[in-house]
Amino acid sequence: VLADPEAVVVTSGYVQALALLVRTAADTVAMEDPGLPFHREVVRRNGGRVVALPTDGLGARTDLLGRRVRADAVVVTPAHQYPAGVTLHPARRQALTAWARRTGGLVVEDDYDGEFRYDRQPVGALQGTAPDHVVYVGTAAKTVGPALRLGWMVLPPRLVGPVAEAKLHSDYHTGVIEQLALAELIASHGYDRHVRAARLRYRRRRDLLVSRLTGRHAPSGVAAGLHALVRLPPDGPDEAGILARAAGAGLAVDALGPHWHTPGDHPQGLIVGYGTPGEGAYPAALEALVRVLG
């Protein structure tokens, strides 16, 4: 499905898209808990107030919107929730768009990892189901690389003018050279070929990860993306202990802890990004991780 070109604003990546939306169209923003702390900080630093939107095995608790969770905008990662790795359940998608239609609230769809689904066709964008209420945000950060600051928003018609103006007064425009290069890559089908090849490589990495982390350390979440969440059993070492052991083995992994909105007695976990090591280094890095987890 192609978006109306009139509804698209090109940005310098996801952070800028989020910053522009908060400055333009949102005061109180519900964000997934757990979720990326940096994105909460981006909302706050651009004048927004952040409230927690709990998540469970079906994804974000969009059924709580308008009841326990009150906000005028909500940010979700429906394709592959970060960091839990679940896909937003159809009932939760429905609850989300129903809330937006009922209240006039704004949904920001962060299509994080949308290109990297391994077990089935990617889920369709929410934006297509409620184009007057949902902003779709996609980027080239995972497919080409974060060094390339290039993203795109598909906006409800009422927001196109205000967001484009905010962008104009924020950095004039996004670099033309990289836009032309990406357009050429897409038109030549090189982008599609690259994403397919990358999807196969990352799928193999995830398969290997799943084959080696079994039993109580089996990754949660669907077969997608560039990361897996490994829950830490309560009777084993905690996040701090595992992180120290990982550092000793030369491994950089993330703890789940800082992703919760408020510190407290949360389930412990490890976020394993399997996209980063070089192709040759990956098997050894994975074996080191298996040893660290014990």
Next chain:
Amino acid sequence: VLADPEAVVVTSGYVQALALLVRTAADTVAMEDPGLPFHREVVRRNGGRVVALPTDGLGARTDLLGRRVRADAVVVTPAHQYPAGVTLHPARRQALTAWARRTGGLVVEDDYDGEFRYDRQPVGALQGTAPDHVVYVGTAAKTVGPALRLGWMVLPPRLVGPVAEAKLHSDYHTGVIEQLALAELIASHGYDRHVRAARLRYRRRRDLLVSRLTGRHAPSGVAAGLHALVRLPPDGPDEAGILARAAGAGLAVDALGPHWHTPGDHPQGLIVGYGTPGEGAYPAALEALVRVLG
């Protein structure tokens, strides 16, 4: 003179640098009158209040700061005032840095056209004379092109942290690919060769312009930059009349009018950008301009 690398923040061009500075360190901003209306809008849209700083034949009236003009920051184009084309007089430079030292006010040095001085060596940056009070902003927009969104700020030490943080939460970071490309261009001396060649080409264009626009239409301002200001005599056609005639001749020129902070009975003028036409098209475009001015 090389800036301390610790004092540099890379931005996606001048507009972003100005936006970040206003959000971080300025409430009331004195800006040159006349000056670029878009930059005033950038200040306002990022929460700043704009006050007019008059200009005369010596450049910005920095001698009025703290007296008739009260602000906590001031933006100047000392190398080549836009649009009047004058260079900030040494006495005015001195008044400016003295004001900043006395009041703690912030000076933003927009090094517009700093690379393109034709009659003498470029004037030294203000920033070097008062590094605790002046932010230097340079970009690649005039030397490489505005399609490349790449600029750099040299900041007083107290502002490095806050501005870098504001940048982080605004668009994460500026694209790495173009930064590496420009660094390579500079290290290989290709940038310097390119700027020298461009300086020679633009100088020839300006010389041709000055040789054809004589008498009452002689351009004001120093031999620098990519534009010239042509004052319109009160007894001839006004800006609107000239613009209509120019459009009829296929010429795009700018009127001085919108550059004043407030509409009123200002001297009329035409801003002629001589960098834009292709090399082959320039002589004919210039002759068309001579006919339009009559």
